[in-house]
Amino acid sequence: MKFSFKNDYSEGCHPNILQALLSTNFEQQAGYGEDDYSLEAKKLIKEKIKSPDSEVFLVSGGTQANLIVISAILRPYQCVISATPGHILNNETGAIEATGHKVLSIETADGKLRPEDIVPVLENHSNIPHQVMPKLVYISNSTELGTVYLAKELEELSNFCREKGLYLFMDGARLGHGLTSEISDLTLEKVAELTDVFYLGGTKNGALIGEAIVINNEDLQQDFAFNIKQKGALLAKGRLLGIQFMELMRDDLYFDLAKHANIQAMKIKNAMKERGVQFLADTYTNQIFPIISNELIKILSENFEFFVWKKIDEKSSAIRLITSWNTGDEPVQRFIEIIGREL
Amino acid sequence: MKFSFKNDYSEGCHPNILQALLSTNFEQQAGYGEDDYSLEAKKLIKEKIKSPDSEVFLVSGGTQANLIVISAILRPYQCVISATPGHILNNETGAIEATGHKVLSIETADGKLRPEDIVPVLENHSNIPHQVMPKLVYISNSTELGTVYLAKELEELSNFCREKGLYLFMDGARLGHGLTSEISDLTLEKVAELTDVFYLGGTKNGALIGEAIVINNEDLQQDFAFNIKQKGALLAKGRLLGIQFMELMRDDLYFDLAKHANIQAMKIKNAMKERGVQFLADTYTNQIFPIISNELIKILSENFEFFVWKKIDEKSSAIRLITSWNTGDEPVQRFIEIIGREL
Amino acid sequence: MKFSFKNDYSEGCHPNILQALLSTNFEQQAGYGEDDYSLEAKKLIKEKIKSPDSEVFLVSGGTQANLIVISAILRPYQCVISATPGHILNNETGAIEATGHKVLSIETADGKLRPEDIVPVLENHSNIPHQVMPKLVYISNSTELGTVYLAKELEELSNFCREKGLYLFMDGARLGHGLTSEISDLTLEKVAELTDVFYLGGTKNGALIGEAIVINNEDLQQDFAFNIKQKGALLAKGRLLGIQFMELMRDDLYFDLAKHANIQAMKIKNAMKERGVQFLADTYTNQIFPIISNELIKILSENFEFFVWKKIDEKSSAIRLITSWNTGDEPVQRFIEIIGREL
Amino acid sequence: MKFSFKNDYSEGCHPNILQALLSTNFEQQAGYGEDDYSLEAKKLIKEKIKSPDSEVFLVSGGTQANLIVISAILRPYQCVISATPGHILNNETGAIEATGHKVLSIETADGKLRPEDIVPVLENHSNIPHQVMPKLVYISNSTELGTVYLAKELEELSNFCREKGLYLFMDGARLGHGLTSEISDLTLEKVAELTDVFYLGGTKNGALIGEAIVINNEDLQQDFAFNIKQKGALLAKGRLLGIQFMELMRDDLYFDLAKHANIQAMKIKNAMKERGVQFLADTYTNQIFPIISNELIKILSENFEFFVWKKIDEKSSAIRLITSWNTGDEPVQRFIEIIGREL
Missing domain, CATH: 3.90.1150.10 (Aspartate Aminotransferase, domain 1)
Incomplete structure (x- = not known):
């Protein structure tokens, strides 16, 4: 081979996770994410991001996280802005459009978005009400090309978005890799501070399945759980997600x-x-x-x-x-x- | 406690599953359901149902299975018929409607549907094109009330559906319980023969997550995988589903x-x-x-x-x-x- | 014959409308509802309802008005409550569900909804987040059975909705008939005061096409025009709608x-x-x-x-x-x- | 002024239309497009295109025609290919995406699509099932830039589409202008022969409102009327559309x-x-x-x-x-x- x-x-998961699955297997726990492990995992994440008012939701995979977050946030006529290699644009079988929202594509050299990339898109969408309204900026860190956002870059983008009334959403399928890159000066805490929503990817970093969606913007937290259930993402045995993130968040695994x-x-x-x-x-x-x-x-x-x-x-x-x-x-x-x- | x-x-999963996860954990496997275990699980299911031309797809949960199957099958103007306690009607946060399809509700004493329950619904939907077109009959076995379909009942319903051009879809979240009920004379083989689509529920019968969707009607098989990806249900580590169904299908676990x-x-x-x-x-x-x-x-x-x-x-x-x-x-x-x- | x-x-339209179409036919006017006649029609409507802060939007038909209003107002997991004969339930080919929203049906003797009809529906939808969230009450006046709401009935319903955080939307396809019924003590002004949104139906009352959507709740006005365009309801020659409502609103035609x-x-x-x-x-x-x-x-x-x-x-x-x-x-x-x- | x-x-409609509205105004006619004028208009169109097996449906406007045709034809995971200036891409507030379908954009010099423009798009969408499936080619004639398709160009494109299993849909909001251009050698008959669906735009060519959708591909005709009703496009007084197209089609107006x-x-x-x-x-x-x-x-x-x-x-x-x-x-x-x- x-x-x-x-x-x-390509591989399964970190052995700690399997060990925890084994040792907790026969305990009876509440369903649908109300189990002790999911609660503990959420607590650990909120501690790590030093943002006690953020809300955490655990789901199975990246496409699922993307489609739930975006469809929950946007009104029907609003759309997403993404760099061309964005996972949602070309690798998710139109999952975002299937929830009713257009994704505008911006060509950039390194797969990252900067305010100057977005300005012309906003300018070209001023023919109200004949065009979609750009409302959410989708970025990945690390990006689909393996590049990363520096702290200053994310700050500028975040400030720009707040000024323009745009939501900033970071796809963190490989957030661990982005933040631990030798050139990165960005921290998890800073990510929570600068984005409206982001997620911590587990599937590509040692879990069997699982992404932890973190909603920092309190306006976007309300009723979010309904969207998770409606899109078929609320696992009856939510413990499977809880145990994994509990283990991944313990120490700095x-x-x-x-x-x-x-x-x-x-x-x-x-x-x-x-x-x-x-x-x-x-x-x-x-x-x-x-x-x-x-x-x-x-x-x-x-x-x-x-x-x-x-x-x-x-x-x-x-x-x-x-x-x-x-x-x-x-x-x-x-x-x-x-x-x-x-x- | x-x-x-x-x-x-409430509990985790059958120990055989954890054992298999452990013993295969470090093997590198293909992603997205192309791993050896998923292939083996599908093979075992097709053998058990004695329907080599059926297609099997593994997903995470029941709501997910329901919304993917129904939205994949129906045209925009077609709707579902369900008995009132049907899980899709009242316990899935409008997941089916969120894909664009109405679910018509039929009150029945025991949560089961019979041809005579459906006839008046068809008659009351004849004002073309002002009404939705009933096209898919959704049943659960065992039902949400714990009742089961007998072989004769399913045969009659299946014949009726074929005659009327309706698809028959069985929610099998508790199919194991339905078929092993002391009063059941129905077999898995028969279920495959009489339905267009059904699924074998794992989550409520010893798996951590997982439902095995079985598409018997060949017209409905084409391109089905696109729908799974689009709805965020295609796990990168599909092995997690494959291993579970491989173990559950082995012998008669x-x-x-x-x-x-x-x-x-x-x-x-x-x-x-x-x-x-x-x-x-x-x-x-x-x-x-x-x-x-x-x-x-x-x-x-x-x-x-x-x-x-x-x-x-x-x-x-x-x-x-x-x-x-x-x-x-x-x-x-x-x-x-x-x-x-x-x- | x-x-x-x-x-x-069955017939065309009131002769005044045809006369106005003739006399204005060759004038060049702005497109998409910015023409003088549409502006005049909106002004007349706002005067008649004595609600200067309401916003008026003209569309072609009732199903169109219903699907635009409901999909514009609701979040993906929210649903509509309607009496069983409600036009949206059974006569619009699942138009509401096609925008993603469930419509709950309440059986009532006369096609009207009262607070006591709605209370049990709210009670039966308390299993958060496993069920849709009822958020909008849809009524018709006159109803699909020809009955009408009295002022006291609408007041009670309106108070109830406000108390429960529900939006109240009146389908006014036959609002003229409802308000001029010999037993009606309701006025157009009162309707505007008590509903969040309603519409004045033209198609069934002397226009060729046209319903005038009136949004009284200011929270629901923002960006509404985008929804009209997105659903294909923004006529290039909006003058056709403007002229009709201008004529219908002139005096008390x-x-x-x-x-x-x-x-x-x-x-x-x-x-x-x-x-x-x-x-x-x-x-x-x-x-x-x-x-x-x-x-x-x-x-x-x-x-x-x-x-x-x-x-x-x-x-x-x-x-x-x-x-x-x-x-x-x-x-x-x-x-x-x-x-x-x-x- | x-x-x-x-x-x-900017103007109203051709005087013949107003005259016909006047002279037929008080006749009682069947609703929802079953009136004598709509039937006559459809008959005239089928004669003009010399395609007796085509089906004709009359709707109000271009965005409406586009969203109904596309959502009726495509399966949830299929997408549209359009040249960058395509009206559906940038001027319809995401109407197509709102029905769940992505629109892929191809940059071309003159707003027209040729097989060589489409080939790379098909090649770049071969990662099944992770990407949308291109299935429908959307073109406009005349295009949004005022250019026109020559007979040979349309033939090549049509042949290519048939070979690749793609549907060809022509937006004819300005079809009259396209076909009567001094450089055009294309005929209406040829358009019907080479496309699966097209429409004859009335709004921009002398009607008050109205586009006549012509479905040539018989596979796509079945149940089409349901989609028109569901999207709110079926006018109760369909005579308004019928009379207009009857007049426009009479002689060669x-x-x-x-x-x-x-x-x-x-x-x-x-x-x-x-x-x-x-x-x-x-x-x-x-x-x-x-x-x-x-x-x-x-x-x-x-x-x-x-x-x-x-x-x-x-x-x-x-x-x-x-x-x-x-x-x-x-x-x-x-x-x-x-x-x-x-x-």
Whole structure:
């Protein structure tokens, strides 16, 4: 079996989670998220973000989190603004539109949004009432390209949104990776302060399933649970989500796991960089996009699984390598050895 | 801690499932339901239903299964027919309507639908195009009242639906309990033969989460997976669902668990019946609705948790008791003893 | 050609409207409701209701008005309460559900809703967040059965709704008929004061098309125009709607037309009543539901068109007769003569 | 009052229509499109397109036609492909998304779509089931930029769509102008042959309201009327639409009106061209986009109303001039005179 660098959800979950599932299995607990573990997980999250008035809701996956948050917040005629690689734009089978809302796409170099990217969109949507009303800015951190928001960037975007009456929503499917990136100066606390809503992704960072939606804007908290139930996301055995986030939040497991994934990716990145390899983007999280020759792709493919991401020219393509909380040193070493040998 | 008869999702999952999660945890597997376990689970289900051309899709919960199936099948102007206690009608926060479809409600004595219940609904919807078009009959087995469909009843309903061009969809959140009821002569194979779509509920029968949607009508299979993704129900780590159904389907664990729950409920029912207790409905699955005095409710409440379901008169109410795959003999005995002592 | 008592939209429009269309036809006017006539019509309506802060929006038809108002007001998990004969429940092809909202049905004797009808619905929807949240009470005046709300009834309902946090929306497809009924003590001004939203129906009272939505609750006014455009209801030549309501509102044409229709119906009603005919409901607007023998139905059918509404027994049925702003004395006299001859 | 070249819906309707409304006003007719005039209009349209098996449905406006057709045809996970200027993309307040469907945007030079524009979109949507499925190609003729499809272009596009299993839908809000353009070699008959659905726009070509949806693909005809009612587009007095299309289709009034509008626009275009004016696009219908100096814009604005469409540089902008069925020679002459004097 070849080792896979295809994604960060190839393995099960961190052993602590399985252990907790085992040790609590026969306890009778309340259903629908009212169990002790869900309550404890929410408490831990609110402590970590130092925002006691935020509300936390646990759901199963990222597409689910995105569609519930967006459809709960927007009025029928309001729309979302997203950078072009935004997960909601191209990888969720039109989940947002299926709830009735348009997603406007903004082309940016690095998958991040800045106020100056949004200004022309607002200007081009002034023909009231013939056009949708932009109302929510959707960003991902780390982004779908592996880039991250610096504190100053998020502050500027947040200020801009508040000034323009736009909600700011951060997709945190890989928030752990974003925040523990070696170049990140952003903290979880700061994220809670600067966004209206964000979520902590569990699925791609050591959980079996689970994203923790955090609603910081109190106006958006009311009745939110109804939306979760209506979209089929309220698990009868909510303990499954509660136990996972309780374990991930205990000590700093969540961040330790993400950091590990980042470090493994950086080892490969640095090894390739030293040998002169170019990258599609200069990323510092668990996703890297090296541009290599078709021959090298062929050789690597004999030992590893990964996606060929983008054809660059007749002779070379960018590949995508993703490491996870569980990527050991062995496959990383082996990968680096082949690089060393071939380049 | 009082023992709870409130529902069948108070505990975790059958130990075999946790064991399988543990033993497979570090294997790298494909995402989004393409893992080996999901494939194996689907194979086992198709073997059990003896319907190799059916298609199986694994999702997280009942509301999710209901809204995905119904919205995938119906055209915008078509609607659902359900008996009044139908879960989709009153317990899913308008999940079906949120996908655009009306649910027509038919009052029946036992929560089951028969052709004669449906005929007048069809007759009253003949003012084309001013009314919704009834197109899908939604039934639950066991029903929300704990009653079950006999083979002959399902056959008649199925024939009627085919004749009238209606789809027949069985909510199987408690299908195990329905089929293993002591009075049931229906088999899983027969269910597959007589319905267009049904699902095998895992959440209420020993899984942590999970319902296995089975599409028997080949016209309805095409492109179904798109709907699962769009509604946020496609788990990145689909293995979580696959492993659970693989374990539940192995041997007859799924049916053994349901049968156990039914037996525990019947013990209580029979003990109460012997002492002259009346029931809201004559049920033979894991839900019973005894009518008892307010005093007895008070005494029982000191030892057990359960729902007071319906006020009967000033002195008495029906309570709802639900047993699960994990309800042991001790609480059942203790409950029966109190009954014996008090009545 | 037989004279038709089938409905109140069999003829074109009041001649004043055609005259105004002719005399203004070649003027260039702004599009999308910004024309002088629409502005004038809105001004006249606000004067008549003595509510200068209300906002008026003109749309084409009743189903359109209903779906736009309801989908604009409600959050995704909120639902509507309607009496069983409510037009939105059974005569609009699921238009409300198609926008995502459930409509709860309450059986009442006369098609009107009273606080005591609504109380149990609220009580039965307290299982948060598993059930839809009732939020909007939909009533029609006159109702689909031809009955009307008295001032005291509407006051009580309005007070109840405000106390319970429910919006009150009046479908006024036949509001003219309701207010000019000989038994009505309600005024247009009072309607504006007691409802959050209502509309003045033009289509069934002398216009070619058109309903004037009046939003009294200022919280509901914001951005409303977006919803009209999004649902395809914003006419490029909004002048067509403006001119019609300008003419209907000038002097009291709107009420004169409705009163005429009511009077013609009452003539028939009284003639039948004198001869001992029973009615399905005791109505005082332009819809009457006399119960007559099958033989008489046959005889009348030779001269008139009307709907046989409801079978009463083997020998008799209720028929529905509707008069309009344009129903002349001749057919009414002829109908009464036949009644006189046959009964 | 300045003469307006802002749009083609500034005036009322062709006098023949008003005359017909007058002469038929007091006839009692069936409601909901079953009146004699609607039947006659549909018959005339089917004759003109020489496609007896097509089905015709009359609705009020373009946004309404677009949202009904698209939501009726597509399954929830399917999406639309449109050129960037497509009316549904940017001028209908997200009406299509509000019915649940994404609209993919393709940048093209002239607002027209060709197979080579669509191929990469299909290629980029092959990650099943994570992406929406492109299923319907939406084009406008004339386009929103005033350009037209030639017969060969439409044939190629139609063949491509059929080969790829895509539906082809033509927005014909300005179909008359497209077909009567001096450079068009396309016929109405050909349009019916090459598209699955199209509509004949009345609102912008001499009617008060009204678009005639023509469904050529028989698979798409079934139950279509339900969608019209559900979206609030079924007029009780359908005669209003029937009479208008009956008059427009009689002889060739519809085409005569469009041709007149085109000719008036071409007079202005040619006069400007002779004086060296450049145009944003080389159009041959009733919309022209001359690029002129800010000074000239100022001078023209003293006499005429029109939109300044796009800033070209500091000194000049493109303006949009639209002529209509009713644009007389006087304002055109006057406009040309000013041009002659100033350039």
